[in-house]
Amino acid sequence: MGVKTKIVDFLDVRLGIRDILEQNLTKYLLPRNINVWYTLGAVLLTLFAIQFATGILLLIYYIPNTADAFASVQEIMNEVPFGWLIRTVHAVGANIIVLALLLHMLSVLFMASYKRPRELTWVAGFLILLLSLGMCLTGYLLPWSQLSFWATTVATESSSEIPLVGDAVVRFLRGGAMVGQPTLGRFFALHVMGFPLVFGPLVLFHLFCVRRAGVSRPPFGEDYRPSEPLPVFRHEEHPEGIPFFPNYMAKDAAVIAFFLALLFAIVFFAPGLFFPPAAFDPADPFVTPAGIKPEWYFLWAYQTLKVFPSEFLGLAVQGGMVTFLLFLPFIDRFRERRPAKRPVFVTCYVLGILLFVGLSIWGHYS
Amino acid sequence: MINSLLLFRTVLSTVVMAAVLFSPPSALAQETENSCLQCHESQPGRLGEPVTLWRTSIHADNGIACHSCHGGDPALMSMEAMDPDRGFLGVPVETDIPDFCGRCHVGVREDYLKSAHGRALGKGGPQCVTCHGNHRVMKASPALINPQDCSRCHEYGRAGEIKGAVEETDRLIGVLEGDLAALHRAGIATREMEGELFSLRNSFHRLFHSVEVERVRAETARVRDDLEKIRHKVEQIQQTLFVRKVGGGIVVGLLVVAGLLAAFIRRTYHEEEA
Numbered sequence: 001m002g003v004k005t006k007i008v009d010f011l012d013v014r015l016g017i018r019d020i021l022e023q024n025l026t027k028y029l030l031p032r033n034i035n036v037w038y039t040l041g042a043v044l045l046t047l048f049a050i051q052f053a054t055g056i057l058l059l060i061y062y063i064p065n066t067a068d069a070f071a072s073v074q075e076i077m078n079e080v081p082f083g084w085l086i087r088t089v090h091a092v093g094a095n096i097i098v099l100a101l102l103l104h105m106l107s108v109l110f111m112a113s114y115k116r117p118r119e120l121t122w123v124a125g126f127l128i129l130l131l132s133l134g135m136c137l138t139g140y141l142l143p144w145s146q147l148s149f150w151a152t153t154v155a156t157e158s159s160s161e162i163p164l165v166g167d168a169v170v171r172f173l174r175g176g177a178m179v180g181q182p183t184l185g186r187f188f189a190l191h192v193m194g195f196p197l198v199f200g201p202l203v204l205f206h207l208f209c210v211r212r213a214g215v216s217r218p219p220f221g222e223d224y225r226p227s228e229p230l231p232v233f234r235h236e237e238h239p240e241g242i243p244f245f246p247n248y249m250a251k252d253a254a255v256i257a258f259f260l261a262l263l264f265a266i267v268f269f270a271p272g273l274f275f276p277p278a279a280f281d282p283a284d285p286f287v288t289p290a291g292i293k294p295e296w297y298f299l300w301a302y303q304t305l306k307v308f309p310s311e312f313l314g315l316a317v318q319g320g321m322v323t324f325l326l327f328l329p330f331i332d333r334f335r336e337r338r339p340a341k342r343p344v345f346v347t348c349y350v351l352g353i354l355l356f357v358g359l360s361i362w363g364h365y366s
Numbered sequence: 367m368i369n370s371l372l373l374f375r376t377v378l379s380t381v382v383m384a385a386v387l388f389s390p391p392s393a394l395a396q397e398t399e400n401s402c403l404q405c406h407e408s409q410p411g412r413l414g415e416p417v418t419l420w421r422t423s424i425h426a427d428n429g430i431a432c433h434s435c436h437g438g439d440p441a442l443m444s445m446e447a448m449d450p451d452r453g454f455l456g457v458p459v460e461t462d463i464p465d466f467c468g469r470c471h472v473g474v475r476e477d478y479l480k481s482a483h484g485r486a487l488g489k490g491g492p493q494c495v496t497c498h499g500n501h502r503v504m505k506a507s508p509a510l511i512n513p514q515d516c517s518r519c520h521e522y523g524r525a526g527e528i529k530g531a532v533e534e535t536d537r538l539i540g541v542l543e544g545d546l547a548a549l550h551r552a553g554i555a556t557r558e559m560e561g562e563l564f565s566l567r568n569s570f571h572r573l574f575h576s577v578e579v580e581r582v583r584a585e586t587a588r589v590r591d592d593l594e595k596i597r598h599k600v601e602q603i604q605q606t607l608f609v610r611k612v613g614g615g616i617v618v619g620l621l622v623v624a625g626l627l628a629a630f631i632r633r634t635y636h637e638e639e640a
Contacts, residue, residue, distance in 0.1 A: 032639065078555040084610075088553075242639055250632035257625030261618050268614020272551050280550055287429070 024211075029241035030248050031217040037107035038215065039255040040100055046256050047097045047263075048203070054090040055192065062142065064188040066181045069144035070282040088267045094136050095274050096263050098297045101129050109328075109349060112337035113216040116229055119329035121209035124202055126326050131199050136295065138191040141184060147276060149283035150292040152187070153179045161311035178285065214238075219337035226335040293364065300356050303363030400440030401447050402432035419501035435466070463493040473572040481577045492519060506571040508533045524579055531583045532574065535590050539567050542593065545600050554603055559596055566592050
């Protein structure tokens with residue numbers, strides 16, 4: 001009897017490990033027509049794990065102090081063994097995560113997988129997206145570069161347009177009148193502790209919802225019909241489906257490998273793709289660099305603020321859009337999930353993507 | 367009751383919309399330029415021309431603004447900005463120009479005043495703006511030594527010899543500046559090397575102003591030795607970056623192969639499932 005079998009036997013007697021593995025791997029059946037978009041969840045879990053690991057390694061050398069932060073990042077990049085790799089993977093990984101999150105959200109929207117009974121899965125997923133953007137924003141300040149300082153100054157300044165409480169909100173976010181040590185301190189605390197503390201349980205809840213309700217069947221194929229709303233809970237079974245392991249996990253592995261190839265291709269061959277020149281100079285509150293722009297995923301929001309005659313109106317529109325998306329499953333209560341039978345939704349969907357891309361390009365060149 | 371509620375909502379939305387539409391413009395859109403530029407730019411002729419010229423100068427590229435040379439208070443939006451009590455200097459007379467520019471370019475002023483050019487100051491000899499221009503101040507480079515400009519006052523012969531002695535070294539400085547900027551953009555700590563290069567470049571460019579051929583040749587050789595040391599360091603870093611790229615290429619290649627392999631395995635299952 002091999003060592004592996006002995007270990008499995010030991011665990012099986014005490015925890016019923018074989019049953020757990022069977023129920024969640026080999027006997028966990030997925031719809032036969034499941035497509036590649038369903039792999040994005042596994043891709044995101046892998047990328048989050050990489051962010052978590054590289055983040056912990058960066059914490060060993062990073063100093064959250066305005067006098068030392070930039071120098072500590074320079075030390076990580078130039079002195080610490082493989083520090084350049086860890087830091088670049090962390091910074092580029094954040095961008096790849098946002099890309100994967102957006103693709104995941106768009107695929108769920110297109111296939112209407114957010115509909116009953118998966119409203120809570122959607123809400124948890126959307127909150128994960130918002131928290132990820134929050135972690136990107138707070139992480140942006142930590143290197144204490146010119147880019148960090150001025151991007152955070154502009155981002156926090158926009159809150160001043162909120163009527164009555166605007167200035168108080170800005171002071172609360174910055175911990176003072178200007179971006180400084182109190183801002184760095186609170187952004188650091190949020191980035192490494194506050195947001196992850198909420199983020200972890202949310203991811204677990206999202207996975208629990210996915211597993212509990214069952215994977216939704218893609219709304220394609222001639223035999224697809226919208227299901228009737230159930231008055232009681234029922235796990236969606238796919239008795240004629242394919243096993244999660246090894247069949248679908250092979251596809252998961254393939255897409256994860258391609259995403260990692262993209263991540264490392266940028267890290268090794270285009271590390272400056274997401275770093276404008278201002279990212280390499282220490283923060284100087286007395287010198288405003290030319291052409292400071294937010295990251296690509298905030299360009300749409302940046303341009304929205306400029307399109308409207310006042311920033312408050314821009315903020316209100318952004319807030320309205322985010323709230324609408326968050327509660328979409330409770331607003332769109334039609335049973336139909338097939339895109340071909342949802343022309344109004346698909347039109348709005350395509351226009352929404354074009355608007356996002358258009359505003360982002362406009363924001364980049366404005 | 368319903369009508370009153372409707373009226374209240376309409377009035378409220380009108381007030382909110384009005385407040386939003388007529389609130390101050392975005393802070394992002396506000397220009398933060400100084401009063402010198404704001405007043406002079408719109409003026410015709412000789413009062414406005416310096417702004418246009420300055421915008422394409424080496425000074426503008428490096429953030430040296432009007433008040434850096436002319437003094438005054440650029441925060442004031444009135445004529446008081448040009449009050450001599452606020453340090454305003456205005457336009458210097460020709461013989462004061464070397465001292466005017468020499469407040470920053472100390473070494474250059476020193477070498478210039480000792481040179482044949484400096485000794486001829488006020489007697490038809492050239493001063494700073496003769497070669498570098500005023501407002502559209504041109505970067506110090508061998509290109510400023512040319513038959514057209516030098517022949518305005520004397521024969522080009524010696525000037526040509528100086529240019530020949532410094533041209534290659536100046537080109538190397540330019541190449542190293544580009545290399546260091548690229549390394550800086552890759553997150554490499556280049557500040558120390560940039561400082562060394564900046565210092566070497568300044569002492570090298572200061573040298574031109576002595577207009578002594580033998581001294582320029584001797585000093586250029588010393589500068590080249592120091593530049594070679596910087597180039598050696600830069601090449602070592604470039605080699606490290608190249609090795610990283612090779613390693614990265616292998617990692618990316620392996621990941622792509624792993625992805626293709628997994629996709630192929632999935633395809634075999636797909637055939638089984640059919």
